[in-house]
Amino acid sequence: MIEIFNIEFQNPVFIASGVFGFGLKYKNVTRSVGALFTKGITLLPRMGNPPPRIYETPCGIINSVGLENPGVKEFCRSILPRIKKINSRIFVNVAGFTVEEYAQIVEEIGDRVTGFELNISCPNVKEGGVLFGQNPKMAAEIVRVVRKRTRCPIIVKLTANFCDPLKVGRACIDAGADGLSLINTLYGLVFDIKAKKPLITGGLSGPAIRPFALYCVHRLRELKVPVIGIGGIMTGRDAYEFLLAGAKAVAIGTAVLRDPYAPLRIIEELDTLLKGGK
Ligand SMILES: Cc1cc2nc3c(=O)[nH]c(=O)nc-3n(C[C@H](O)[C@H](O)[C@H](O)COP(=O)(O)O)c2cc1C
Numbered sequence: 001m002i003e004i005f006n007i008e009f010q011n012p013v014f015i016a017s018g019v020f021g022f023g024l025k026y027k028n029v030t031r032s033v034g035a036l037f038t039k040g041i042t043l044l045p046r047m048g049n050p051p052p053r054i055y056e057t058p059c060g061i062i063n064s065v066g067l068e069n070p071g072v073k074e075f076c077r078s079i080l081p082r083i084k085k086i087n088s089r090i091f092v093n094v095a096g097f098t099v100e101e102y103a104q105i106v107e108e109i110g111d112r113v114t115g116f117e118l119n120i121s122c123p124n125v126k127e128g129g130v131l132f133g134q135n136p137k138m139a140a141e142i143v144r145v146v147r148k149r150t151r152c153p154i155i156v157k158l159t160a161n162f163c164d165p166l167k168v169g170r171a172c173i174d175a176g177a178d179g180l181s182l183i184n185t186l187y188g189l190v191f192d193i194k195a196k197k198p199l200i201t202g203g204l205s206g207p208a209i210r211p212f213a214l215y216c217v218h219r220l221r222e223l224k225v226p227v228i229g230i231g232g233i234m235t236g237r238d239a240y241e242f243l244l245a246g247a248k249a250v251a252i253g254t255a256v257l258r259d260p261y262a263p264l265r266i267i268e269e270l271d272t273l274l275k276g277g278k
Pocket residue numbers: 016017018019039040063065067093119157183184185204205206207209230231232233251252253254255
């Protein structure tokens with residue numbers, strides 16, 4: 001049992017956004033983890049990107065899913081009631097293209113969930129498509145506006161792509177965020193050498209990014225706020241390293257795509273380590 005934001009979680013192993021949908025398929029796994037970060041929700045429905053959407057790379061994958069989701073209205077109508085029945089801790093991952101979109105999504109969902117994880121790795125369409133998360137001022141503005149619309153915990157999911165997550169994280173905490181999660185995927189590209197053009201451009205995840213993710217989490221220690229460590233965690237030992245680096249909990253991403261039951265194994269392995277075993 002751990003406590004973050006004055007809320008109890010049965011263990012520190014969470015599931016990262018985008019790899020487990022809304023947790024409705026493997027309910028026993030959703031019920032066993034500390035919390036689930038849902039797939040990203042936008043204001044309007046999105047079809048996502050054309051294939052290929054996932055490509056295997058050395059020690060990782062590149063994904064270009066493109067935030068496929070039913071939009072917040074449909075989420076509230078048909079998915080939220082089913083998630084609530086599972087009775088687990090759920091953070092809705094929120095994605096927007098303007099500051100106001102983030103606020104509208106949070107307001108629509110209200111206090112029906114454990115909290116929100118703001119995915120700020122989205123382009124600000126009003127600022128020429130710069131990622132919100134690459135700019136401390138833009139990231140903080142989202143938090144300020146969302147803070148006024150909810151009393152639930154707000155976690156900001158930081159990017160480490162061409163920016164310093166410590167600077168952006170500090171700005172978000174100063175603006176009223178309760179915690180931070182990191183890292184989101186890193187930029188990645190694979191070439192089709194026959195066609196001599198990119199085969200896939202997208203987000204790199206998996207063990208390839210783990211040491212960098214760990215470094216970023218460690219870097220955030222000085223903020224002294226709850227941090228959820230994410231990036232290439234495949235085993236309890238990996239998770240333990242993130243806790244040693246200062247994370248309060250971890251979230252499992254790519255490992256779940258390979259094995260939906262991986263979180264159950266990681267919970268056991270981590271528990272053994274925390275009790276002093278090997
Ligand atoms: C297929 C896929 C979809 C993802 N979708 C989202 C998303 O909707 N919102 C988000 O904040 N992160 C999303 N992520 C990023 C993950 O939550 C996680 O931060 C990242 O993959 C690093 O963790 P990992 O190496 O354990 O996968 C996605 C990752 C993958 C692989």
